[in-house]
Amino acid sequence: MVGGLRTGRLPKSPELSFQTFPSEWSWVWIYPLFHTLATFVCHVSQAWLTVGITSESREGQNGLLDTLASLYHTSSTSEQRQMTVLVHLADSDPAWLRRTIIRVSSLYRSQILTGQLLLIHAPPDAYPPVNDVHPTVNDVQNEVSWGQIYSKQNVGHAFLMSFATKLSTYFLLIEDNVFCAPNFVNHIRSKVSYREPNTWVLLEFSNMGILGKLLHSRDLPLLAHFLLLFHKERPLDWLLLHFRTLLGQQSPVLCRPFLFYHRLTHVTFENKTLLGHEKDPPDPYTLSGTVYTDMRFSDTHSPQEAYTLDESFFWSYNVSTGNYLTVILNNPANLNRVQVRTGSIMDGKYILEKGQVELGYEPEGTPPQCTSFTILGRLVQGQMDKIILESTGCEVSCVKLAVNANQAGGLMIRHIYIWGENAKHRKDVQRDRDDDDDDDDDDDES
Numbered sequence: 001m002v003g004g005l006r007t008g009r010l011p012k013s014p015e016l017s018f019q020t021f022p023s024e025w026s027w028v029w030i031y032p033l034f035h036t037l038a039t040f041v042c043h044v045s046q047a048w049l050t051v052g053i054t055s056e057s058r059e060g061q062n063g064l065l066d067t068l069a070s071l072y073h074t075s076s077t078s079e080q081r082q083m084t085v086l087v088h089l090a091d092s093d094p095a096w097l098r099r100t101i102i103r104v105s106s107l108y109r110s111q112i113l114t115g116q117l118l119l120i121h122a123p124p125d126a127y128p129p130v131n132d133v134h135p136t137v138n139d140v141q142n143e144v145s146w147g148q149i150y151s152k153q154n155v156g157h158a159f160l161m162s163f164a165t166k167l168s169t170y171f172l173l174i175e176d177n178v179f180c181a182p183n184f185v186n187h188i189r190s191k192v193s194y195r196e197p198n199t200w201v202l203l204e205f206s207n208m209g210i211l212g213k214l215l216h217s218r219d220l221p222l223l224a225h226f227l228l229l230f231h232k233e234r235p236l237d238w239l240l241l242h243f244r245t246l247l248g249q250q251s252p253v254l255c256r257p258f259l260f261y262h263r264l265t266h267v268t269f270e271n272k273t274l275l276g277h278e279k280d281p282p283d284p285y286t287l288s289g290t291v292y293t294d295m296r297f298s299d300t301h302s303p304q305e306a307y308t309l310d311e312s313f314f315w316s317y318n319v320s321t322g323n324y325l326t327v328i329l330n331n332p333a334n335l336n337r338v339q340v341r342t343g344s345i346m347d348g349k350y351i352l353e354k355g356q357v358e359l360g361y362e363p364e365g366t367p368p369q370c371t372s373f374t375i376l377g378r379l380v381q382g383q384m385d386k387i388i389l390e391s392t393g394c395e396v397s398c399v400k401l402a403v404n405a406n407q408a409g410g411l412m413i414r415h416i417y418i419w420g421e422n423a424k425h426r427k428d429v430q431r432d433r434d435d436d437d438d439d440d441d442d443d444d445e446s
Contacts (some may be wrong), residue, residue, distance in 0.1 A: 033056075047116075048082040049185060050168040054156050055089055055176035057096040063177035065103060070179040072111070074312070079185035085117045087176075090156040090325050092124040095428060110207065118167075122159045127152055128231070154231035154239065157210075158224040165220045172205075173213045174260055181259040182312045188214060191255045201249040202240065205259045209237045212260040219247065224313065241369075256410060257301060257315040261344065271319050287418055289329040292367060295319055295403075296409070306413040314413040323403040326360070327416055328368055335359070335393035335420035342382040350412040351382025354405040359388075360398025370398035395423050 021390025051071060055064040064087065071085060087104075089097055101119065102114075111117035128151060157173075166173050170192065174180075181187070191203065192214075201219065204210030215223065226243050227236070234242070241252075262408075291303040293316075301315035307327050314325065338359075343351030356378045377386045400415060 001216060011095040046166065047084040047168040049172055049188065049262045050084045050086050050164045051172045051174060052157075052160050052164055053085070053087045053174055053176050054153070054160050055087055055100075056091040057093055057100075058177075064100065065107070067174070067176050067178050068104065068108065068117075072108075073310070074180045074182045075185050076183065079183065080111075080116060082189075083116065083185055085111070085127060086160065086164050086167065087117070087119050088163075089119060089121045090154060090159075091430065097121065108338060118163075120159070120163055122156065126159065127155050150235040153236050154227045157236055158227040158231070159183040161220040161227075162224045165217060165224075168217055168293050171215045171217045171220055173210055173215070175209075175211050175262070178211060178260050178262055181257070181301065184259040188255075195253075200253055201247040202213045202244040202253070204252055204254050206261070207254060207258065208260075208262060210240060211262065212258065257412070258344075285331050287329055287420065287422065288331075289327045290367070291325060291327050293324050293325040294321070295325065307416050309415075309417075313415070315350075316411045316413075317409060319403050319411050320405050321403060321406055324400055325413060325416075326370075326398050326400040327418070328370070328398050329396070332361075332395045333418070333420045334390075334423050335388050335396050335399075335418060335419075336390075337385075337387050337419035338376060338399060339385040339415075339417040340379065340383065340413075341415050341417075342379070342411065345429075348381075350410040352379055352401070352403065352411055352413070353382065353407050354403070355379045355382075356402050356404060357384055357386070357403060358400040359392060360400055361395060361397045363397045368397070370400075372397070373400065391419065396420070409428075 029151060052123035053064070053067065068085070068087075072080065075083065091097065102117065104117075108117050112119075161171065170188075172188070188203075188205065191205075195203075197216070201215070204212060205214060205215040215335050223240075223243055226246075230239060244252075286387060291306060291307050291314075293303045293314075295303075295316040296318070296341060297303060297314065297316050301313060303314050303325060306314035306325060338357060340357055342355075357376045358373040360373045362371045364370060364371055374392055376388065376392070377384055399418060401413065401416065
């Protein structure tokens with residue numbers, strides 16, 4: 001065992017097999033790696049949901065820390081009490097292990113002490129030797145075959161799932177490079193409550209690989225055994241789907257809107273406008289405002305989430321011509337840029353196919369509505385990023401995203417970003433400058 005970490009073993013070669021991990025592993029010992037510091041123990045009580053993550057080192061990336069931050073920032077205190085986060089540190093590099101444990105322990109000490117965050121590690125000899133995996137035809141030219149890669153992944157996840165068996169009622173598999181939708185625990189719970197427990201094996205809250213897959217914890221020992229039996233044969237995502245069919249669920253159950261998305265560290269689309277990546281873009285300003293819409297939505301993804309600087313988003317479906325989502329600023333502002341991003345960041349789905357952005361002025365009523373609008377621009381492939389002329393961007397009170405055609409299916413509005421400044425503040429600054437100039441003129445005359 002190492003700091004914040006419990007180590008254990010899977011059965012070794014020549015043939016991997018399954019065995020249940022001992023019951024005392026419901027106790028997690030936490031003490032430092034390579035150093036003698038305080039030792040303390042916490043009891044892990046059963047939660048409603050275990051979020052399982054297997055993490056390895058990636059050069060120049062902090063995916064695990066970002067993922068943990070998203071998990072805790074997007075879940076309420078009551079949700080966190082229902083959730084245990086289980087992280088398998090599956091890399092054998094001791095320097096990475098030590099660095100990761102120290103950083104996670106410093107950031108999430110309280111979660112570790114209460115048993116809400118568990119770190120485990122399988123030693124290198126728990127995995128099959130490299131020469132035990134047969135390379136495929138396409139891998140002859142590679143030093144390390146794909147078979148070796150997914151063999152390690154399968155065994156690592158078998159370890160993760162075996163440990164998670166008695167931690168909770170349900171088990172959610174995610175990855176270490178994702179962000180989560182707000183209140184994802186409550187949303188998952190609402191989906192589960194609508195289904196009889198014996199009518200499903202796997203619920204999917206993402207359509208990407210192994211991300212966002214929900215299972216009954218009671219099925220984890222069998223799944224871990226299954227992964228060990230076929231760890232050399234197929235990648236994990238294929239084995240998960242085959243396991244689902246073997247247990248009687250023939251068709252996938254996709255639960256929309258999806259709650260988990262990969263973080264991208266590089267551009268993967270030829271059309272870069274879908275992602276909106278820029279080299280060192282300036283941060284948008286946080287001009288306070290309220291978002292109104294006449295589109296249908298749920299509490300999981302409210303309109304206000306389209307106007308935040310985090311990874312949350314607004315979700316609607318089956319929108320119609322004339323529908324709108326409007327940011328009404330608390331005070332008029334002088335804007336110099338507006339950016340709108342719609343659709344999934346991974347595959348470009350759920351964009352607003354036909355829409356435009358309008359700037360509004362002179363609000364009236366309660367709630368306030370702007371009385372006049374100017375078209376700023378139309379969306380292209382669901383995106384828009386527009387520099388605003390000073391004459392148009394002056395004294396703006398509303399930024400409106402309007403739907404120009406009926407659209408079946410889902411709509412995701414990831415964000416509306418605004419660059420500008422409070423018009424009143426600018427007037428005050430200008431007034432102070434004018435007063436200073438007048439004082440200087442008086443001094444010159446005297």
